[in-house]
Amino acid sequence: MKSASLFSTLSETLADVAQPQQRVSVLLPMPFKGPFDYLSPPDITLNPGDIVLVPLGRRQKTGVVWETSSDLPPDLAPPAEQKDRTDTSRLKEVAELLELPPLSADLRRFIDWVAAYTLTPPGMVMAMTLRLHMHGVTSAGTGWLPADTIPADLRMTPARQKVLDLLRKGLPQTTTDISAATGVSAGVVKGLADARALRAIKLEPECPVEAPDPGYRLPVLEAEQARATTALRQSVEKGGFSVTLLEGVTGSGKTEIYLEAIAACIEQGKQALILLPEIALSAQWTERFIRRFGVAPAIWHSDTGQRMRRLTWHATANGNASVVVGARSALFLPFEKLGLIVIDEEHETLYKQEEGVIYNARDMAIVRARLVQCPTVLVSATPSLETLVNVQSGRYRHLMLPSRHGGATMPETRIIDMRVHPPERGRFISPALTEELSATLARQEQAMLFLNRRGYAPLTLCRACGHRMECPHCTAWLVEHRARKRLCCHYCEYFEPVPVTCPACHEENTLTSIGPGIERITEEAHELFPDARILVMASDTLTSPTAITEAVTRISNREIDLIIGTQVVAKGWHFPYLTLVGIVDADLGLSGGDLRAGERTFQLLHQVAGRAGRASAPGRVLLQSYTPEHPVMSALLSGSQDRFMAQEAMQRQPGFWPPYGRLAALIISCEDAAKADAVANAFGRMAPYGEGIQVLGPTPAPVAVLRNRHRRRLLLRTKRTIALQPILHRWLDMVKPDRNVRIDIDIDPVSFL
Structure with missing residues (x-):
């Protein structure tokens, strides 16, 4: 008996020794083509999604146990690579399994999908989930x-x-x-x-937010609002994937309606994600949320401190954060039970990330909702043409709010023809607008002046020789910021003091400012209305959420008479005492060859105009224009948004421009102009062709030099039925540029600079 027992023990020991270690693929937050293989420690079983520490060279890196998604559409899947997975002799061992919530299967599929769609290394996409928050992302x-x-x-x-x-x-x-x-x-x-x-x-990590109460303060809804609210709540309660466009005129109560969809999501025990186009919107939005639910939501954006990011990351991963509101990067948070995604101001181009991983958060949010199988709500007073086409095709449901909430009426709009009513010499505000501003301030109502241009003047030139002050690192004019006594480049970080002499002809006091920026309009307003209390709202004056909150509070408390702002003022603000909006240069943005110039200008000016008359006092909007006959001006004057968007669609459809076709931009950049040209020309010679496929370029980009790198562009355009990714994979394999030449791929570009 003793001999049998000894034999059994020895057999078990040998079995343990002979048992092979588990081979696992680990994706690292680095620009590699895919995951690396490692061996699991003998005493640990690793599962997909586990966050681990692995050796890489002489360092240790955090990564995620991965498995390649099998449900990627064939047109997105990269070409397969042959890999011998039988030899494990050279594999290193996983150093440690970190005590962190694993990344869910749907989040890993989403990361793979975004990487494949944007032609980005998957580790760089995964980095948006981990890298920025990795320092200290452990349990409490x-x-x-x-x-x-x-x-x-x-x-x-x-x-x-x-x-x-x-x-x-x-x-x-x-x-x-x-x-x-x-x-x-x-x-x-x-x-x-x-x-x-x-x-x-x-x-366990502390939760940075309290649980919102869906029954805390129920809203009083009017008929149209009640119908839209019921429809959205039903979508959430039913579950499953769906996309709904919530369209409504400015001031119609769209936010209050989708807050009720959020309430339904909380009641279901699920999590809601609300995307806002920029941080500036979070202050007033959070106030509305607190009024409805009694507590603040979890907030996620670039100004959130590192500690709060860690806590929010954990609270999202373990389900304790019921509602997260944030900028586009919030889309990559590890939600445990995502039940609703809301994209506010869905038309905003700020949802497009232009550097690093180039993606459109609006479009990728819909992809994530499909993978999670949860409803999505797109919200806008001026929906994008892409969204409207999806509504017309039946892909998206449409809820419409045609009137303002609480009896408020839409503002009266007038165009001031600057050819007939020009401003005084040296000024930019016409007498007609000045008169309306004076009358508004006399009634102790608030007014707003809008100009979408920062600084004092967009151009500084020499009256003697005509020299223009240009950025030494970019193809861009230097913008004067008189308050800081600087000339600044808005594309890079370069600035220099305003010189006394012309750097070309060396004449003194010959440099002059050309054109108005917001600082110049503020200077003019102080001269016209010396007793008015003026507040400037621009990205370089409101530099933090705290500063924005203070500005909104001062406006709401009627401590401000005249607001002067850039596009920051167009974003969903509710100022009940604001009755007049004057748009200083309504033509700005219409020039150039941008595909969406008309659509964007209409959306921006319509949103700015929507700040007026949101309470009981009627609103007025005055647009200063040198081209009052332009279709954008006609649409703003008549309020015929549907007709204008139909005209935009008719112009794009014959040439299969988006949304009736697909676009991808190749941007070649190098510090050596000749190398940039050579590589761009090589891509041009190898350009794909065929029915429904067209390549435009290569040409210098509109900003031909950016941060000392010479830039060349090619534009691939295909019909809607032709996928871009396989074409791009083959095209990119045909040209092998030097290491110092960078190739950036922009799928679905929204900017052509």
């Missing part, structure tokens, strides 16, 4: 409680007694908390732990 740490049995030989001191007395209250605390509460050093806590007088307790 270790807490301490007294051991079940205190060692009899423990040497007791007053300091140790303080620690034990504190912890006997039953609440585990970290070493830092214990030191703060008792005044003892961390060494005292460590000594107790080493003596086995304390037992370690793993602490």
Whole structure:
């Protein structure tokens, strides 16, 4: 019997030794083509989604156990690579399994999908989930409680007694908390732990937000609002994937309606994600959320501190954050049970990320919703043509709010023909607009002047020789910022003091400012209305959410008479005492060859105009224009948005321009202009061709030099039925540029600079 027992034990031991280690693929947040293979530690079983620490060269890197998605559409899947997976002799071992929530299967599929669609290394997409928040992305740490049995030989001191007395209250605390509460050093806590007088307790991260109450303050909804609310709530309660366009005139209560969809999501025990085009909107939006639900949501954007990012990341991953509102990067948070995505101001081009991973957060949000199988709501007063075409084709449902909430009426719109009513010499505000501003301020109502141009003047030139002040690193004029006494490039970080002499002809005091920026309009307004309390709202004056909140509070408390702003003022603000909006240069944005110039200008000016008359007092909008006959001006004057968008569609459809075709831009850049030209010409010679396929270029980009890199562009255009990605894969394989030549791929470009 003893011999049999010994044999059994030996067999089990040999079986353990012979058992092969698990081979796992680990995706690293780096620009590699795909995951690397490693071996799991002998005593740990790893599963897809686990976050691990692995050796890479002489360093250790955080990565995620991966498996290639099998459900990528064939037109997105990159060409397969042959890989020998039988030889494990050279594989390194995973160093550590981190105590972090694993990335869910739907999030991993989403990362693979975005990478394949945008032709980006998957690790760089995955980095948006992990890399920015990796430092300290661990559990909250270790807490301490007294051991079940205190060692009899423990040497007791007053300091140790303080620690034990504190912890006997039953609440585990970290070493830092214990030191703060008792005044003892961390060494005292460590000594107790080493003596086995304390037992370690793993602490979960604290939740940065309280749970919102869907029944806290129910809204009073009018008939049209109630119907839209019912439809959205039903979508959430039913579940499954759907896309709904919530379109409504400015001031119609769109936010209040989709807040009820969020309430339905909370009632279902699921999480909601709300995307806003920029941080500036979060302050007033958060106030509305608090009024409805009693607490603030979790907030995610670039100005959020590192500690709050870690806590929000964890709260999202474990489901404690019911509602997250954020900028486009919030789309890559690890939601545990995502039940609703809302994209506010869906038409905004700010949803397009132009550097790094180039993607459109609006479009990718719909992809994530499809993978998770949850409803999506697109919200806008001026929907994009792409969205409207999807509505017409039946892909999206359409809910419409044609009138303002609470009896408020749409503002009256007038165009001031600047050819007939020009401003005084040296000024940019016409007498007709000045008169309306004076009357508005006399009634103690608020007014707004809008000009979508930062700084004092967009161009500085020499009256003697005609020299124009240009950025030495970019093909761009230097913009004067008089308040800071600088000439600045708005494409890179370059600036220089305003010179006294012309750098070309060396004449003194010959440099002059050409054209108006917002600072110049502010200067003019101070001269015209010396007693008015003026506030400037621009991205370089409102530099933080706190500054934005203070500005909104001052406007709401009627401490401001005249607001002067750039596009920041167009984004969903509700200023009840604002009755007049004057648009200084309504023609700005219509020039150039941008495909969407007319659509964007209409959307921007319509949104700005929508700030007027949102309460009981009627609103007025005055547009200064040198081309009042332009279709955009006609549409704004008549309010015929549908007719204008139909005309835009008719112009794009014959040439299969988006949304009736597909576009991809290749941007070749290099510090050496000749190399950039050579590579661009090589791509031009190898350009794909065929029925429904066209390549435009190569040509210098409109901003031909950016940060000292010469830029050349090619534009691939195909019919809607032809996928871009396989064509691009083959095309890119035909040209092998030098390392110092960079190729950027922009699928579905919205900017052509």
